[in-house]
Amino acid sequence: xxxxxxxxxxxxxxxxxxxxxxxxxxxxxxxxxxxxxxxxxxxxxxxxxxxxxxxxxxxxxxxxxxxxxxxxxxxxxxxxxxxxxxxxxxxxxxxxxxxxxxxxxxxxxxxxxxxxxxxxxxxxxxxxxxxxxxxxxxxxxxxxxxxxxxxxxxxxxxxxxxxxxxxxxxxxxxxxxxxxxxxxxxxxxxxxxxxxxxxxxxxxxxxxxxxxxxxxxxxxxxxxxxxxxxxxxxxxxxxxxxxxxxxxxxxxxxxxxxxxxxxxxxxxxxxxxxxxxxxxxxxxxxxxxxxxxxxxxxxxxxxxxxxxxxxxxxxxxxxx
Amino acid sequence: xxxxxxxxxxxxxxxxxxxxxxxxxxxxxxxxxxxxxxxxxxxxxxxxxxxxxxxxxxxxxxxxxxxxxxxxxxxxxxxxxxxxxxxxxxxxxxxxxxxxxxxxxxxxxxxxxxxxxxxxxxxxxxxxxxxxxxxxxxxxxxxxxxxxxxxxxxxxxxxxxxxxxxxxxxxxxxxxxxxxxxxxxxxxxxxxxxxxxxxxxxxxxxxxxxxxxxxxxxxxxxxxxxxxxxxxxxxxxxxxxxxxxxxxxxxxxxxxxxxxxxxxxxxxxxxxxxxxxxxxxxxxxxxxxxxxxxxxxxxxxxxxxxxxxxxxxxxxxxxxxxxxxxxxxxxxxxxxxxxxxxxxxxxxxxxxxxxxxxxxxxxxxxxxxxxxxxxxxxxxxxxxxxxxxxxxxxxxxxxxxxxxxxxxxxxxxxxxxxxxxxxxxxxxxxxxxxxxxxxxxxxxxxxxxxxxxxxxxxxxxxxxxxxxxxxxxxxxxxxxxxxx
Numbered sequence: 001x002x003x004x005x006x007x008x009x010x011x012x013x014x015x016x017x018x019x020x021x022x023x024x025x026x027x028x029x030x031x032x033x034x035x036x037x038x039x040x041x042x043x044x045x046x047x048x049x050x051x052x053x054x055x056x057x058x059x060x061x062x063x064x065x066x067x068x069x070x071x072x073x074x075x076x077x078x079x080x081x082x083x084x085x086x087x088x089x090x091x092x093x094x095x096x097x098x099x100x101x102x103x104x105x106x107x108x109x110x111x112x113x114x115x116x117x118x119x120x121x122x123x124x125x126x127x128x129x130x131x132x133x134x135x136x137x138x139x140x141x142x143x144x145x146x147x148x149x150x151x152x153x154x155x156x157x158x159x160x161x162x163x164x165x166x167x168x169x170x171x172x173x174x175x176x177x178x179x180x181x182x183x184x185x186x187x188x189x190x191x192x193x194x195x196x197x198x199x200x201x202x203x204x205x206x207x208x209x210x211x212x213x214x215x216x217x218x219x220x221x222x223x224x225x226x227x228x229x230x231x232x233x234x235x236x237x238x239x240x241x242x243x244x245x246x247x248x249x250x251x252x253x254x255x256x257x258x259x260x261x262x263x264x265x266x267x268x269x270x271x272x273x274x275x276x277x278x279x280x281x282x283x284x285x286x287x288x289x290x291x292x293x294x295x296x297x298x299x300x301x302x303x304x305x306x307x308x309x310x311x312x313x314x315x316x317x318x319x320x
Numbered sequence: 321x322x323x324x325x326x327x328x329x330x331x332x333x334x335x336x337x338x339x340x341x342x343x344x345x346x347x348x349x350x351x352x353x354x355x356x357x358x359x360x361x362x363x364x365x366x367x368x369x370x371x372x373x374x375x376x377x378x379x380x381x382x383x384x385x386x387x388x389x390x391x392x393x394x395x396x397x398x399x400x401x402x403x404x405x406x407x408x409x410x411x412x413x414x415x416x417x418x419x420x421x422x423x424x425x426x427x428x429x430x431x432x433x434x435x436x437x438x439x440x441x442x443x444x445x446x447x448x449x450x451x452x453x454x455x456x457x458x459x460x461x462x463x464x465x466x467x468x469x470x471x472x473x474x475x476x477x478x479x480x481x482x483x484x485x486x487x488x489x490x491x492x493x494x495x496x497x498x499x500x501x502x503x504x505x506x507x508x509x510x511x512x513x514x515x516x517x518x519x520x521x522x523x524x525x526x527x528x529x530x531x532x533x534x535x536x537x538x539x540x541x542x543x544x545x546x547x548x549x550x551x552x553x554x555x556x557x558x559x560x561x562x563x564x565x566x567x568x569x570x571x572x573x574x575x576x577x578x579x580x581x582x583x584x585x586x587x588x589x590x591x592x593x594x595x596x597x598x599x600x601x602x603x604x605x606x607x608x609x610x611x612x613x614x615x616x617x618x619x620x621x622x623x624x625x626x627x628x629x630x631x632x633x634x635x636x637x638x639x640x641x642x643x644x645x646x647x648x649x650x651x652x653x654x655x656x657x658x659x660x661x662x663x664x665x666x667x668x669x670x671x672x673x674x675x676x677x678x679x680x681x682x683x684x685x686x687x688x689x690x691x692x693x694x695x696x697x698x699x700x701x702x703x704x705x706x707x708x709x710x711x712x713x714x715x716x717x718x719x720x721x722x723x724x725x726x727x728x729x730x731x732x733x734x735x736x737x738x739x740x741x742x743x744x745x746x747x748x749x750x751x752x753x754x755x756x757x758x759x760x761x762x763x764x765x766x767x768x769x770x771x772x773x774x775x776x777x778x779x780x781x782x783x784x785x786x787x788x789x790x791x792x793x794x795x796x797x798x799x800x801x802x803x804x
Contacts, residue, residue: 001340003511004511004515008518011780015777015780015781019781019784019785019788022781057788057789057790057792058742058789058790060740060742184788185788188788188791188792188793189791189793190788190791192793193325193327194326288738291740292739293792293793298740
């Protein structure tokens with residue numbers, strides 16, 4: 001029996017070591033950059049980092065990133081001026097663009113389609129509308145020089161908060177992430193059951209600390225609020241708190257997954273919308289617009305987004 | 321609980337440690353642990369259906385005792401045997417075939433010009449593994465009846481034999497003469513047996529998670545959208561499905577046999593490299609062996625087998641293949657699949673070549689197969705793969721449309737998966753898999769038979785690395801044969 005456990009242990013350790021080496025040699029792991037809290041109180045990537053993001057197994061999506069001095073993944077520095085035309089695209093990981101080479105991002109594709117325009121991509125994973133509007137609010141001087149702002153809003157995720165509040169984002173198992181094998185296993189989802197168990201245990205622990213009885217009693221006392229009404233109220237609250245310049249801002253969205261009342265409200269308030277649902281629908285038949293192991297846009301999806309933004313901006317600038 | 325889930329890899333070591341280090345003093349305790357563990361293992365799917373297993377266990381335990389008690393009174397013994405058969409077939413009939421019969425009845429009347437609005441179909445969930453454990457319990461009663469074994473007087477052991485979790489939900493369908501005495505006798509800790517079990521578990525996981533699950537999204541896409549693809553893609557789809565179903569089911573069987581070894585139990589082999597069969601008869605000696613054996617012992621031989629007139633022997637072959645097809649599922653596609661195999665088997669039988677490869681493997685005395693053998697392998701693989709169109713299609717209409725497109729829209733267009741999977745990865749994988757299986761073709765129970773420890777270590781690492789390379793978290797990872 002001792003022989004069995006000894007051999008399992010020896011073989012196990014040796015195999016793990018070789019796998020760690022193989023993952024590093026074939027660069028199967030994701031080089032996630034480091035984060036920091038900037039002076040404006042916003043979470044950004046530490047400037048100057050370069051590396052490769054890897055999504056899916058067998059390096060199915062392999063892309064280079066470059067963090068600029070503003071703390072965003074971009075091929076250019078964000079230095080708006082009064083005399084040039086600058087466009088800011090603000091959003092979450094879809095705009096952040098770790099799924100493409102930084103030199104072929106959505107912003108770059110927009111620049112290629114429009115003349116004399118600089119596109120600044122303020123994308124950061126998990127950012128919602130509160131993060132986006134607060135970013136503009138906290139950097140008012142800079143954004144006053146930007147000629148047009150496009151906010152990417154995913155209805156399902158981005159309207160959950162009525163105001164901005166700093167949320168620290170620690171990666172799961174930070175110490176274990178020194179092992180590239182663990183990073184790879186986390187990325188391909190093989191450790192999802194462990195992650196889920198960890199989250200369940202955490203929520204159970206938090207629930208116990210908060211007192212089981214109170215937790216159970218709480219929903220009864222709270223009036224039931226309709227999710228869509230709540231999201232609309234959150235939107236109004238964010239706009240009133242941080243401002244929203246309708247004359248030079250548009251919301252990029254997919255109307256297929258956006259509440260119709262919210263869309264009606266935007267129309268009623270004359271808020272500009274770039275809806276990419278139709279071209280996505282058309283392209284979605286056989287050539288899908290998202291990655292294999294991920295719901296982020298693939299090359300086709302990004303190309304459509306860049307084309308939609310460019311067409312929209314061409315119309316805006318031609319009117320001016 | 322799935323063999324390829326995290327829950328199983330928590331459950332299994334706990335069971336192993338309790339079995340060998342805590343409850344190893346008494347056989348009863350070990351059997352009780354396996355029984356409770358097995359019910360837990362099954363109950364995670366749907367605890368309500370545990371009652372069916374328990375009912376089947378009670379009925380056949382009692383039937384076994386009564387057959388023994390009525391020794392000398394053959395008619396009474398027969399009556400008790402019929403009770404077992406009727407009970408188990410009724411379970412299967414209701415849960416698996418009821419709606420099929422109602423729908424077929426309605427369709428038949430519609431064909432005759434009568435329109436019937438069916439209100440008899442029920443929303444029945446098919447209990448996982450019902451086709452496997454009912455056949456196992458029935459075989460026990462039949463073995464007692466035919467005096468092949470003595471009845472089991474220890475209910476705990478018998479219940480453990482029926483519910484033994486490694487093979488409960490998808491076989492191998494064990495005969496009591498092989499498994500029951502292993503349950504009733506003391507097992508001893510055997511290092512070599514446990515290591516051999518671990519190796520089989522690893523190899524089974526590879527076949528399931530890499531070969532079967534790796535190519536599953538491609539097969540799914542091609543069969544779902546077959547109307548939009550040219551013949552080259554359809555041929556690719558059904559060929560890949562052939563590998564998928566083999567990887568899936570033989571992977572399951574390897575994990576089951578390997579797990580049983582961890583508890584000191586030897587289950588029968590269920591697959592012996594069927595892709596290297598030289599004719600359809602040899603294929604059936606290598607594919608789902610436990611089911612083929614079951615049908616041979618309890619259907620084919622009682623009907624007279626091949627020791628009757630040629631016409632009756634052909635009738636027996638047809639019966640066994642049709643029943644085997646029907647066993648797989650309540651759908652005409654499976655019956656056609658069985659009929660197709662009967663048609664492919666009969667010429668081999670008439671030529672007297674149905675048993676010539678029984679005790680040999682391809683390339684028996686050489687490293688490479690001869691050209692003749694290579695031709696035989698390709699032909700047999702082609703026939704079997706073609707039959708899988710019926711096996712995989714949702715309906716007979718789909719099957720025939722699929723076949724019709726292969727022969728009418730003949731053109732070669734390189735296949736591109738809509739999600740952009742790199743096809744080259746899969747071709748390399750399958751080529752490596754086939755070559756490796758050819759290398760180990762003589763011993764299905766020892767997939768890592770290398771003298772050098774270093775080579776063994778490299779192969780283990782490559783296998784685990786391949787699992788990591790092809791693992792797809794967004795894919796439903798249950799086993800194909802669970803639906804049967």
